[in-house]
Amino acid sequence: MRNLTLLTVPLLAGCAGRHNWLSSAGAEADRVEGLFWVLLIGAAVIWSAVIGAAVYAQRRQVDPGLEHQARWFIVWGGAVIPTVLVCALLIWGLVILRDITPDKGDLTVRVDGERWWWRVTYDGPDGDVVTANEIRLPLDQTALFRLTSDDVIHSFWVPAIGGKMDMIPGRETTLALTPNKTGNWGGLCAEYCGGAHALMRFDTVVMEPDAFDAWLAAEAAPARVAPDDPGFAVFRDEGCGACHTIRGTDARGPVGPDLTHVGARARLGAGIYAMTADNMARWITDTHAMKPDADMPPYPDLSGARLEALVTFLLSLDHAE
Amino acid sequence: MRRWIYVAVAAAVIGGSAFYWLGAYNIAASKHHLPGVGPVLHQYMRNVVTTRGWGVSMPDHVDLDDPGLIRLGAGHFATGCLTCHGGPGIPRNPVVLGMQPEPPMLTGDYRASEYWWIARHGFKYTGMPAWPGEGRDDEPWALAAFLSHYDQFDRAAFEEAAFGRTAGYESAAVRFAGQPGAIPSGLGCARCHGEDGLGRDGTAPKLAGQSEAWLTRALTAYADGHRESGFMEPLAAPLGNETIAGVAAHYAEMGGDWQGRALPMGDAARGRTLARQGSEHGDIASCTACHGADRRNDTPRIAGQDGYWIVNWLHMYRDGPIPDTPRAHLMAAAAKALDDEDILDLAAWYAQAPDPREISPPAR
Numbered sequence: 001m002r003n004l005t006l007l008t009v010p011l012l013a014g015c016a017g018r019h020n021w022l023s024s025a026g027a028e029a030d031r032v033e034g035l036f037w038v039l040l041i042g043a044a045v046i047w048s049a050v051i052g053a054a055v056y057a058q059r060r061q062v063d064p065g066l067e068h069q070a071r072w073f074i075v076w077g078g079a080v081i082p083t084v085l086v087c088a089l090l091i092w093g094l095v096i097l098r099d100i101t102p103d104k105g106d107l108t109v110r111v112d113g114e115r116w117w118w119r120v121t122y123d124g125p126d127g128d129v130v131t132a133n134e135i136r137l138p139l140d141q142t143a144l145f146r147l148t149s150d151d152v153i154h155s156f157w158v159p160a161i162g163g164k165m166d167m168i169p170g171r172e173t174t175l176a177l178t179p180n181k182t183g184n185w186g187g188l189c190a191e192y193c194g195g196a197h198a199l200m201r202f203d204t205v206v207m208e209p210d211a212f213d214a215w216l217a218a219e220a221a222p223a224r225v226a227p228d229d230p231g232f233a234v235f236r237d238e239g240c241g242a243c244h245t246i247r248g249t250d251a252r253g254p255v256g257p258d259l260t261h262v263g264a265r266a267r268l269g270a271g272i273y274a275m276t277a278d279n280m281a282r283w284i285t286d287t288h289a290m291k292p293d294a295d296m297p298p299y300p301d302l303s304g305a306r307l308e309a310l311v312t313f314l315l316s317l318d319h320a321e
Numbered sequence: 322m323r324r325w326i327y328v329a330v331a332a333a334v335i336g337g338s339a340f341y342w343l344g345a346y347n348i349a350a351s352k353h354h355l356p357g358v359g360p361v362l363h364q365y366m367r368n369v370v371t372t373r374g375w376g377v378s379m380p381d382h383v384d385l386d387d388p389g390l391i392r393l394g395a396g397h398f399a400t401g402c403l404t405c406h407g408g409p410g411i412p413r414n415p416v417v418l419g420m421q422p423e424p425p426m427l428t429g430d431y432r433a434s435e436y437w438w439i440a441r442h443g444f445k446y447t448g449m450p451a452w453p454g455e456g457r458d459d460e461p462w463a464l465a466a467f468l469s470h471y472d473q474f475d476r477a478a479f480e481e482a483a484f485g486r487t488a489g490y491e492s493a494a495v496r497f498a499g500q501p502g503a504i505p506s507g508l509g510c511a512r513c514h515g516e517d518g519l520g521r522d523g524t525a526p527k528l529a530g531q532s533e534a535w536l537t538r539a540l541t542a543y544a545d546g547h548r549e550s551g552f553m554e555p556l557a558a559p560l561g562n563e564t565i566a567g568v569a570a571h572y573a574e575m576g577g578d579w580q581g582r583a584l585p586m587g588d589a590a591r592g593r594t595l596a597r598q599g600s601e602h603g604d605i606a607s608c609t610a611c612h613g614a615d616r617r618n619d620t621p622r623i624a625g626q627d628g629y630w631i632v633n634w635l636h637m638y639r640d641g642p643i644p645d646t647p648r649a650h651l652m653a654a655a656a657k658a659l660d661d662e663d664i665l666d667l668a669a670w671y672a673q674a675p676d677p678r679e680i681s682p683p684a685r
Binding site: 237252 | 611
């Protein structure tokens, strides 16, 4: 009994918090949850009936007169009913699959799986709004996700709201998410994709529609960088712009996460560390201690005032007016 | 029956031990091989070279008839080979004639891939060393180019190729090259990099106007083994810090118009786009963010360098041996995702000595 209790602890832990797929924070998760409960309860009922019948048959004397009925029982209970049930479940599942992979939504978000982070692109009024590792969604609107991958197969999953859906190199998959509870829900890669797979996460922030519109407008604006910003001088001198883009400056590297408003994100390293000065400094100088195998090379020779200026500059890239 | 086996084993152990510990077989170089042994061993060596040569394939960008590559091979021959093998019209020093086997005068009778293999790997038990730059598979092709044309050289032509001046090598007697004083110091770098620092028409990379900081770092890294090169390590190793500083200052002060020799391959237009913008889908960083007109002084100038060297270096940073120097890992990260075509295209564009405004990051 004690062992059984211990076994249930991790199971229950999985049912709490921002990654809980039973927390009903999205319409699609609700659909899947409904299917789950029907399957679970139905399976329990059928299992009980089958075991009950088996026990009953064990205890009964063989009665040759009932052979005809027994045959009918086997044909119906063993073949016809299971076939009908499985087909019904398949149809139900396909209907859900159709509904959560529509052609259009109230807004479109493109997410590109990279090793090991997420490139996120919104359709803004003036073209693409590129950001990374943090997805914001308006409450009660259906966001259509267009999912791609540049390298290996990833899988996009926000358990509390819906999913998951594979991201496959060379093709585009779609997934709809209609969040119905505000909050910050966790997202993650659900398909093993290499060394830092477990550290490939993102935040999904569900906002009131007005707040979302304000956020998207702020995200679409270029960065405000003073021409003589000492931190930006370090950024250029170290060649950070070879990989990273800061819109509004000459840094337009296409490889790593867009840093135009990096200071406005809650986390760094693809949803794994709080966005603090200490974490940013450590990320720059000792990247692989925080995220083994990350493609970003560390800059261990940056220190003192230069490092401080760079970190201050990056954290200043927020939404403040 | 079993008894006889014990006796035989014991006799072998005792006899073998006695042979080993007493040094019964005389390995003195003054003694010739037993009759027939020398030719058998020599033929075995030839067999090894033939078989291994089958597995060697020459990179597409290597041209064995390129005069620059031949000169580079001749220059390295003067550094590392001449001492033992003599050269065209240059006899071997009597010291090496005492070796067993005696290092042969070369006659140009191997195929290029076989010369590459021999220069790259050397031979055990003979005194023939492996290539000093461990892992630098690109470099021995220069020697293969020179040795493939060996028969066409007389002494004057060889010295011109290796030193840029005939009779640059001061003495008829062969010295141990690479040691201080063996090659006149005035010719030490210039014989390949050119007296104007522009690389003697494609013999070696251009150095004129590279920053003092970069030249010092690179030479120091060659000298202490943190950057592999069979050409540079033997020459840099004997240099003291003072000499390195002097050489660096000397080349840093030079001006000069860098006109890179482009390879007859690669798409410069695509290279331009890649270098300036990188590639999101290829995970390729922009080159010009670091190697632009306003680069740091510890970042080398690339624009106008010869395509041949750019290709070799990008292969080196991608496939190794990656230098063990402070910022080399950044270049390795940048080169990691390049494929062979990207490398040729980038080399084609950078070799064209693009306008300095072109190599600054483009304004948005």
